[in-house]
Amino acid sequence: xxxxxxxxxxxxxxxxxxxxxxxxxxxxxxxxxxxxxxxxxxxxxxxxxxxxxxxxxxxxxxxxxxxxxxxxxxxxxxxxxxxxxxxxxxxxxxxxxxxxxxxxxxxxxxxxxxxxxxxxxxxxxxxxxxxxxxxxxxxxxxxxxxxxxxxxxxxxxxxxxxxxxxxxxxxxxxxxxxxxxxxxxxxxxxxxxxxxxxxxxxxxxxxxxxxxxxxxxxxxxxxxxxxxxxxxxxxxxxxxxxxxxxxxxxxxxxxxxxxxxxxxxxxxxxxxxxxxxxxxxxxxxxxxxxxxxxxxxxxxxxxxxxxxxxxxxxxxxxx
Amino acid sequence: xxxxxxxxxxxxxxxxxxxxxxxxxxxxxxxxxxxxxxxxxxxxxxxxxxxxxxxxxxxxxxxxxxxxxxxxxxxxxxxxxxxxxxxxxxxxxxxxxxxxxxxxxxxxxxxxxxxxxxxxxxxxxxxxxxxxxxxxxxxxxxxxxxxxxxxxxxxxxxxxxxxxxxxxxxxxxxxxxxxxxxxxxxxxxxxxxxxxxxxxxxxxxxxxxxxxxxxxxxxxxxxxxxxxxxxxxxxxxxxxxxxxxxxxxxxxxxxxxxxxxxxxxxxxxxxxxxxxxxxxxxxxxxxxxxxxxxxxxxxxxxxxxxxxxxxxxxxxxxxxxxxxxxxxxxxxxxxxxxxxxxxxxxxxxxxxxxxxxxxxxxxxxxxxxxxxxxxxxxxxxxxxxxxxxxxxxxxxxxxxxxxxxxxxxxxxxxxxxxxxxxxxxxxxxxxxxxxx
Numbered sequence: 001x002x003x004x005x006x007x008x009x010x011x012x013x014x015x016x017x018x019x020x021x022x023x024x025x026x027x028x029x030x031x032x033x034x035x036x037x038x039x040x041x042x043x044x045x046x047x048x049x050x051x052x053x054x055x056x057x058x059x060x061x062x063x064x065x066x067x068x069x070x071x072x073x074x075x076x077x078x079x080x081x082x083x084x085x086x087x088x089x090x091x092x093x094x095x096x097x098x099x100x101x102x103x104x105x106x107x108x109x110x111x112x113x114x115x116x117x118x119x120x121x122x123x124x125x126x127x128x129x130x131x132x133x134x135x136x137x138x139x140x141x142x143x144x145x146x147x148x149x150x151x152x153x154x155x156x157x158x159x160x161x162x163x164x165x166x167x168x169x170x171x172x173x174x175x176x177x178x179x180x181x182x183x184x185x186x187x188x189x190x191x192x193x194x195x196x197x198x199x200x201x202x203x204x205x206x207x208x209x210x211x212x213x214x215x216x217x218x219x220x221x222x223x224x225x226x227x228x229x230x231x232x233x234x235x236x237x238x239x240x241x242x243x244x245x246x247x248x249x250x251x252x253x254x255x256x257x258x259x260x261x262x263x264x265x266x267x268x269x270x271x272x273x274x275x276x277x278x279x280x281x282x283x284x285x286x287x288x289x290x291x292x293x294x295x296x297x298x299x300x301x302x303x304x305x306x307x308x309x310x311x312x313x314x315x316x317x318x319x
Numbered sequence: 320x321x322x323x324x325x326x327x328x329x330x331x332x333x334x335x336x337x338x339x340x341x342x343x344x345x346x347x348x349x350x351x352x353x354x355x356x357x358x359x360x361x362x363x364x365x366x367x368x369x370x371x372x373x374x375x376x377x378x379x380x381x382x383x384x385x386x387x388x389x390x391x392x393x394x395x396x397x398x399x400x401x402x403x404x405x406x407x408x409x410x411x412x413x414x415x416x417x418x419x420x421x422x423x424x425x426x427x428x429x430x431x432x433x434x435x436x437x438x439x440x441x442x443x444x445x446x447x448x449x450x451x452x453x454x455x456x457x458x459x460x461x462x463x464x465x466x467x468x469x470x471x472x473x474x475x476x477x478x479x480x481x482x483x484x485x486x487x488x489x490x491x492x493x494x495x496x497x498x499x500x501x502x503x504x505x506x507x508x509x510x511x512x513x514x515x516x517x518x519x520x521x522x523x524x525x526x527x528x529x530x531x532x533x534x535x536x537x538x539x540x541x542x543x544x545x546x547x548x549x550x551x552x553x554x555x556x557x558x559x560x561x562x563x564x565x566x567x568x569x570x571x572x573x574x575x576x577x578x579x580x581x582x583x584x585x586x587x588x589x590x591x592x593x594x595x596x597x598x599x600x601x602x603x604x605x606x607x608x609x610x611x612x613x614x615x616x617x618x619x620x621x622x623x624x625x626x627x628x629x630x631x632x633x634x635x636x637x638x639x640x641x642x643x644x645x646x647x648x649x650x651x652x653x654x655x656x657x658x659x660x661x662x663x664x665x666x667x668x669x670x671x672x673x674x675x676x677x678x679x680x681x682x683x684x685x686x687x688x689x690x691x692x693x694x695x696x697x698x699x700x701x702x703x704x705x706x707x708x709x710x711x712x713x714x715x716x717x718x719x720x721x722x723x724x725x726x727x728x729x730x731x732x733x734x735x736x737x738x739x740x741x742x743x744x745x746x747x748x749x750x751x752x753x754x755x
Contacts, residue, residue: 124357239361
């Protein structure tokens with residue numbers, strides 16, 4: 001009976017007893033979810049246009065953040081450093097397209113996936129060679145990102161909202177809106193979607209494969225930079241940032257690899273649910289640290305019923 | 320060049336290489352280090368490994384090595400990955416007189432192999448705490464203190480020397496969910512049962528190191544009286560950031576010695592004032608540091624990015640670690656009357672360390688670490704440690720030397736060592752190695 005009470009009654013009693021704490025849990029879950037969604041978006045964009053599961057997305061986050069901090073440490077003003085970092089990410093996109101992807105056109109997906117692992121290894125080595133492995137401080141204040149906290153007092157309790165978390169959420173929302181506008185309202189955006197929907201048809205109407213690949217890898221680079229700034233502002237910039245990319249995997253399983261909406265909704269859903277589960281069930285009943293596996297279990301359950309993910313496209317091949 | 324020419328060139332190259340290896344092995348003692356200058360834990364690994372390396376370089380430059388023979392310090396990169404660590408061990412063990420695995424996970428993996436390969440493990444301040452039991456773990460050494468010593472000394476400090484004052488309190492252990500992070504748990508559980516405090520484990524997964532909001536929400540809900548952190552790498556900076564964010568009083572938070580890196584605290588500056596970390600090396604301007612500056616750093620032979628990093632706790636801890644190794648080599652050389660010792664002789668040296676206060680003065684390290692003495696049944700030395708506090712800019716010493724209580728810890732070491740030997744039977748123990 002105790003176990004049943006702890007599982008089915010106590011968590012809800014706790015939520016009702018300390019509603020301010022519950023709101024804090026929801027806020028933290030939302031922030032985590034938005035950050036997961038940002039990482040997942042990088043994966044989705046590249047997969048959508050080239051069917052490559054980009055293993056390098058995590059290290060791109062590290063590389064972009066390290067470049068930004070490195071340029072600032074060299075004496076460039078913060079926003080000039082952002083501009084130059086974007087140029088570097090564009091250069092990286094061009095190099096990946098020229099050196100890695102172009103020679104592999106028409107090869108099976110698994111070859112392209114392996115190539116993205118190669119890009120990861122190169123960026124790890126190159127990044128460590130150029131920037132070293134030491135922890136660096138994100139230039140949060142130089143970029144004008146506020147670092148204070150807002151204290152709210154609902155239900156006679158308190159909810160703390162870090163201004164940099166709030167900035168991260170706003171930045172992510174703007175980025176996603178911009179991306180959706182770009183994909184839906186511009187010719188280049190439509191070209192990316194066309195390539196994702198039907199590569200042969202898209203190529204036959206004159207869409208340039210190499211141009212689109214450079215573009216999507218560059219956009220993934222922009223997302224990586226945004227991700228690096230917001231994650232780096234939380235706990236410094238180091239190669240440890242790379243592991244956060246793994247948090248995007250269950251988001252992709254849940255939301256579907258081709259869906260921008262799936263990445264966003266999947267990310268936020270996982271962020272919220274894993275936080276609520278950890279606080280009200282994981283910590284009291286399972287000793288905590290359920291965040292390492294909860295999202296994967298949730299995604300697997302979804303896959304049982306929808307193998308293509310919540311928003312993925314169901315592919316029917318007739319033979 | 321024809322085929323014959325190529326064959327001749329290959330033969331000549333291999334001959335030169337072989338001669339080089341023979342010459343190197345005859346003229347130096349090979350002391351490899353399984354480092355992690357890359358990967359998620361690099362930020363905390365690099366300063367320590369720089370300190371280790373620079374001390375050895377200084378000994379070579381200033382004294383021409385130890386007892387007239389140079390030390391060949393070599394690094395094999397593991398990225399703190401256990402599998403790579405085992406590969407590095409296998410790759411370097413050939414001519415090595417010691418192995419320094421640099422991770423509790425790697426240490427546990429190579430522990431049985433070193434019995435067979437007959438190479439001593441030197442794991443200062445890390446690894447499996449029962450390795451202190453030299454009669455069971457003849458080839459393993461973890462001076463100057465073990466994790467269980469650290470856990471005891473932190474509780475001693477929190478309680479103000481009176482453990483009964485902990486009764487009814489709640490102490491949380493925020494730990495990396497990894498063999499290193501779990502290592503102190505048996506001691507904490509034993510102390511909680513003995514002294515009536517509530518012990519709460521809060522694990523942090525590797526993927527959650529930089530987003531510990533769930534763990535800190537738990538701390539906000541439970542409101543423990545103290546948080547003890549057993550963190551490493553990016554986990555430390557992540558935890559301190561969250562602690563500041565959730566307004567947890569930092570003077571109620573104490574980290575193990577691997578959670579006391581200046582680099583983790585510098586980004587927080589004054590916000591982290593009051594945070595404490597136990598440390599078995601006290602940072603300062605010691606004579607040995609001047610020698611390292613003169614013979615290595617000023618000569619451009621250090622990997623340090625800035626000479627100011629020499630003042631940091633972790634760099635100086637690396638110096639202490641290599642100093643312990645060098646003392647082990649000296650002790651063995653004195654016993655066996657030869658400079659070119661092998662791993663079995665070094666094992667004896669590490670088992671008979673006697674670094675007195677006078678010897679520390681001679682080494683230019685007076686007060687840098689506590690006098691240390693090992694023996695057959697004490698491979699740790701249990702020398703003691705100090706509490707350091709972050710003053711907003713640097714760590715400063717805020718306690719006298721704290722000492723672990725052997726009466727409490729030794730029975731647990733004996734119990735867990737015996738359990739390990741049973742679970743890994745047939746475990747060789749001392750395997751005929753004489754004591755003395």
